[in-house]
Amino acid sequence: MPGRRAVEERLPSLREELEVDFCVVNGENAADGAGLTPKLAERILDAGADVITLGNHTWRRPEIGPYLAQSERVVRPANLSSHSPGRSLTVRRTRRGTDVAVVNLLGSLFMSVAQGPFELVDELVAEAHRRTPVIVVDFHAEATSEKVGLARWLDGRVTAVIGTHTHVQTNDARVQPGGTAAISDAGMTGPHDSVIGVEADLAIERMRTGMGARFRPAAGDVRIEGVLVECDDAGRASACEPIRVPV
Ligand SMILES: [Fe+2]
Numbered sequence: 687m688p689g690r691r692a693v694e695e696r697l698p699s700l701r702e703e704l705e706v707d708f709c710v711v712n713g714e715n716a717a718d719g720a721g722l723t724p725k726l727a728e729r730i731l732d733a734g735a736d737v738i739t740l741g742n743h744t745w746r747r748p749e750i751g752p753y754l755a756q757s758e759r760v761v762r763p764a765n766l767s768s769h770s771p772g773r774s775l776t777v778r779r780t781r782r783g784t785d786v787a788v789v790n791l792l793g794s795l796f797m798s799v800a801q802g803p804f805e806l807v808d809e810l811v812a813e814a815h816r817r818t819p820v821i822v823v824d825f826h827a828e829a830t831s832e833k834v835g836l837a838r839w840l841d842g843r844v845t846a847v848i849g850t851h852t853h854v855q856t857n858d859a860r861v862q863p864g865g866t867a868a869i870s871d872a873g874m875t876g877p878h879d880s881v882i883g884v885e886a887d888l889a890i891e892r893m894r895t896g897m898g899a900r901f902r903p904a905a906g907d908v909r910i911e912g913v914l915v916e917c918d919d920a921g922r923a924s925a926c927e928p929i930r931v932p933v
Contacts, residue, residue, distance in 0.1 A: 687716065687718055687719070687903055688876055688903065688904075688905055688908045689716070689874070689875045689903075689908065690716075690726060690729070690730065691907050691908075692751075692875060692876070692910055692933040693711065693730055693733050693735075693875060693910065694730075694732075694733045696910055696931070696933050697711075697733045697734040697735070697910070698733060698734050700910065700931060701734050704914060705930070706914070707782050707800070708778075708780040708784075708821075709734055709736050709737075709783075710735065710736065710737050710738075710788055710822055711730055711738050711739070711740040711875075712738070712739045712741065712824055712826070712850040712872070713727060713730055713735075713739070713740065713760070714739075714740045714741035714742070714743045714744060714850075715876075716885065717746070717747055717748070718903060719883055719884065719903055720746040720747075721743050721744070721745070721747035722738070722740060722747060722750055722760070722855065723749055723750060724749060724753035727750075727753065731759055735759075736759070736780070736786075737759050737760070737761065737776060737778055737864050738759065738760045738761070738789045739761055739762075739788065739790040739824040739826070739850055740760070740762045740790060740826075741763060741790075741826035742797055742798070742826065742851070744763065744766060744772075745766075745770070746766060750769070751772075754772030754773075754872045755771035755772060757772070757773075758773070758776055758778075759776065760772075761773055761774050761776050761789075761790045762774060762790060763790045763791055763792040763799075763826060764790065764791050764800070764803075764806050764807075764810055765791060765794075765799045765803055765805075765806055766792070766799070768800065774789065774790050774791070774810070775787060775788070775810055775813060775814055777814070777817045777818055778932070784820055784919065785817060785820065786818060786820045786821075786822060786845075786859075786922050787814035787817060787818050787820065787822070788821075788822050788824070789807075789810050789811070789824070789895050790823075790824045790826065791806065791807060791810070791823065791824070791825050791826065791827075792826050792827065793825065793826065793827020793828055793829060793832045794827075794832065795827065795831075795832050796828040797828060798828070799847070803822060803827075803836060804836070804839070807839070807846075809838065811823075811840065811843055811844055815843075818921070819845075819919075819920050820845050820917060820919075820921040821843075821844040821845050821921060821923035822844070822846045822899055822909075822915075823836075823840065823844055823846065823847045824846065824850055825847055825849050825850070827849060827850075827851055828851060828852065830856065830871075833847075833870045833871070834858075834868075834870060835870035837849075837862065837866065838862065840866055841862040841863065841864035841866040841868075842862075842864025842866060843864075844866055845866065845915065845917045845921045845922070846866065846867040846913075846915045846917075846926070847867070847868045848867075848868070848869060848872050848913055848915075849869055849870040849872065849925050850871065850872055852880065852881065852882075852908075853871070853882040854871060854874065854875075854882070855873025855874070855928055855930065856869060856871045857928075858870050859913055859926045859927060860926055861923045861924065861925065861926050865922035866901075866923060867913075867915045867917070867923035867925075868926065869913050871913060872910065872912050872913045872928070873909075873911030873928070873930065874909075874911055875909065875911055875912070876903070876904075876908060876909075877903065877904040877905050877907060878906075878907040878909055879905075879906030879907040880903075880904030880907075883903060883905065884901045884902070885901070885902045885903070885904045886904065888902060889901065905931075908932070908933045909930055909931060909932050910929070910930075910931045910933060911928070911930050912928075912929050912930065913927065913928050914926075914927045914928075914929050
C-alpha cells in the first residue's frame, strides 16, 4: 500500500521537521484499503505513531482481534459491540513527558453502531480526564453535521476532535471558543490520483454498473495528510493546522 509505505518512509523525518511530540495515526485502511493486521500495526508504530485508531473496518482482518485484546497502543471505536475485544481509550506519554489520552468513536449516521456516540462520549471523556487533561478524540464518521456537533459538544473538555473516515481533507480546521481544536476530516494518507485511494477506473466502473469490480489501490500523487495541533499543559489548544505533504 502506497499510503503505508509513505508513513514508513516519511513519518520519522516529518515528526522531526514539524517537532511533533505525539502522533496518532488512523490505521483502519492500512491493509490494502480495508482493516489492519497486527504486523502492519507494529510497522506503523515503529515508524513513529504513538497510538493507532481504527473505524468501521476494524474487523475486516479477523487476526486483529487477539492483538487488540492485549494492545495498549491500538484502540478501536468505543461504540462497536461491547462483546468484542480491544480498548477504546488509552493514555500514553509523549517524548516530552506529557500524558495524552486518545479516544476513538464512530459516528451514527450511515454506520452500524452498537450505541450512538453521544450516549458514550461523556463517560469516556470523564474517564480520560481522571488521568490527563490532554485528550484527543478520533471521531470516525461520515456526516460533517455530526462531526461539527460532537466537536462543539466537547468544546472546552478535550484538546482536539479530529474527524476521520471520509478521506477528503476538509477546510474547517479551527480552535473553537472553549479551546478545543477540530477538523471535520483530517484527509487521506495515500494516493490522491484515485477515488479515495482506489484506482479511479475501477471505482467508477462499480458506480456506473453496480457490479462488483475488484478494487485495487491506486499509486499516483501520494501524500501524507493530517492535522497538527498545538496545546498547553492544561490541554487547551492554541493552533490547529491541516498538513498535506507530497511524498
Ligand atoms: Fe472508515
